[in-house]
């Protein structure tokens with residue numbers, strides 16, 4: 116699973132790390148996976164080596180950003196990043212590359228029971244927090 120917080124930019128890096136490429140893509144509105152140039156295996160989340168052949172020759176490929184709601188929960192207590200309560204969703208990515216967990220935008224706690232159904236289509240969106248950092252979220256279609 117991709118960390119919910121973008122990594123700090125690396126001053127030594129000469130090219131974008133897989134995580135940096137992911138967050139840059141998200142800021143452009145793209146949810147990125149990777150494809151191995153050696154064996155064509157797709158993988159998500161971003162990593163430095165192919166999980167099948169261990170090649171480091173990976174390209175970014177955009178995903179649809181769509182998925183089905185697998186589960187959700189109401190978070191009543193949390194850290195400083197988000198005001199509570201909020202609804203956290205877990206989705207199965209449409210491309211079958213795994214799951215992603217993120218807050219569901221626009222769904223208040225009390226409405227979650229009415230609005231959310233397991234298996235319903237959702238899409239991954241991009242938002243900026245109060246500090247202007249890129250974060251991902253889930254949106255209902």
Ligand SMILES: [Zn+2]
Pocket residue numbers: 151152153154155156165166167168169170
């Ligand atoms: Zn590979």
